[in-house]
Amino acid sequence: MDAALRRETILEVVSQVDAPVSASSLAKSLNVSRQVIVGDIAILRAQGHEIIATARGYMIPTFREFSRYIGKVACCHNPENTKEELYTMVDLGAVVVDVVVEHELYGEMTGQLNLKSRADVDAFIRRVELSEVKLLSELTMGIHLHTITCHDKLHFEQVCQALDKLGYLYKG
Secondary structure, rough: OOHHHHHHHHHEEEEEEEOOOHHHHHHHHHHHHHHHHHHHHHHHHHHHOOOEEEEEEEEEEOHHHHHEEEEEEEEEEEEHHHHHHHHHHOOOOOEEEEEEEEEOEEEEEEEEEEEOOHHHHHHHHHHHHHOOOOOHHHHHHEEEEEEEEEEHHHHOOOOHHHHHHHHHHOOO
16 A cells, blocks of 8 residues: 555544544554554644544544533642542543643643543553653643533533632642
């Protein structure tokens, strides 16, 4: 399969799924290395395709996700509280799109999450534990932002109130 056809196939696969598709699974199905897939994704993005990379793989955001209210919430907590923070948001029906920190050297750093359920949160936490990497929020003494999508502004405010009740909202 030539590179152009392979990229077209990748685009078709990530366009038709509701959950992220890992580079490894794409590589296996297309009989190439994971690094070839990473390069193909970079080229597709450069061509203007809206492909996001999450901790679980690649996906194309759907219109349904963007028709929801999008807000940012500033949080601060210890790494041990991450699971409870994320559970709080997804249990209330919010989608945790990403985490953003302001790094003194690199500026704004964003990690794509796309967490919609406790199962998603559990998978993310498991990956953190197995890889023994630090959370982005650990680079900033626990201070971080989350982009979340909610049904509407009232729903967003309910999520913020729940996080505030737990003491996770950053108040400066």
